[in-house]
Amino acid sequence: MKVKIHTLFQYLLETTQSKPEAIVGFSLSQSPRLGDFLEELDPDLPLDWNNQNFSGLPELKGHVLRQAGLNGICAPKDVLITAGAAEANYLAIMQMLQPDDEIVLETPGWPQAEVLAKAIGAKVIKVTRVEADNWRLPLDQMAEAITPRTKMIFLSNPNNPTGDVLDETELREIVRMADRVGAWLLVDEVYAGLEWDGPRAPSVAGMYARGITTGSVSKALGMQGLRTGWIICPDAGLIHDAVILRENSSEIMNIMGEVIAEIALRPERYEQAMEKARREGSANLAQMNKWLAAQDELSWISPRAGLIGLGRLPDGIDSGPFARFLLGDPYRTFLLPGSAYDQPQHIRLGVGGGAGVNLEKGLSRLAQGLRDYPRS
Known part of the structure; x- marks a missing residue:
């Protein structure tokens, strides 16, 4: 590859x-700035891994579920802390997609999934957002694109780069399309929380057994340099497979990223x-x-x-x-x-x-x- x-x-x-x-x-x-967090950082913190859980700092995983609106719907075991949303997407795509599988993508959209799919040898099927339709995702074309050969669907919501938003009704329709063929549905939510004309859409990990939500502190919180993100998925096998792949890439999370992200995601902050x-x-x-x-x-x-x-x-x-x-x-x-x-x-x-x-x-x-x- x-x-x-x-x-x-x-x-x-x-x-x-x-x-x-x-x-x-x-x-x-x-x-x-780092100084914004110094009062709440422990100067005696060992610069080792968190020594608690390979899937991420437990307190941080709890905050991730809360900000995604998934408390009581998903559990901490459904969360894996990653080196940004980019690694989260990478781990899910590389473990779930195989050569000759089909992946359905939106265009314009975040290009990472297409790059990885082509490297794997998967077939890329694109559904086109059109400017004349205000960049809306055409659900009729999505329905035609998803077939029994579809292994994964990759979307960003809010959409990167157009800023369009799929609402709950549209997401549930896409979930039904995915469920009909047993496809994974991965939704990158790095811009969630910055909606200008409506509520935040629900996270797909709470809507579908094969739903995968990815996100990070990079965009809305401006903390790109922490390289701290997450996968949320109720499928234990996917999380386990992602941990295995991460063990052979970044291996464990950086402790400073986890600790500062945990502080940043505390409810009041x-x-x-x-x-x-x-x-x-x-x-x-x-x-x-x-x-x-x-x-x-x-x-x-x-x-x-x-x-x-x-x-x-x-x-x-x-x-x-x-x-x-x-x-x-x-x-x-x-x-x-x-x-x-x-x-x-x-x-x-x-x-x-x-x-x-x-x-x-x-x-x-x-x-x-x-x-x-x-x-x-």
């Missing part, structure tokens, strides 16, 4: 040293952090929507949740070359080209990062870049 690099990661690798002065596309909330993230994200979203309404050449479907969305470029501009153009002098502004999501006529716009990303400056430079960019 050889994992090929995806366009999204390739762009990040090539531009990581660029030192932009503004970011238009920040995908996580403003990050807290979590609610305060989420309120701050929603307040700052909502303010940046309002600023973005106001700015876009005044633009003649750029538009988007405002995300219903999360911190990112896709902006449509005018005809004659390809997102890849334009993103590199904007990263150079005099603009020095970073954004991610939509080609990273198979949407070359779009750019990823983001409203995360609080005030530190210089959003107003970035938007001004983006407008100037659009005026200056040579058209084909």
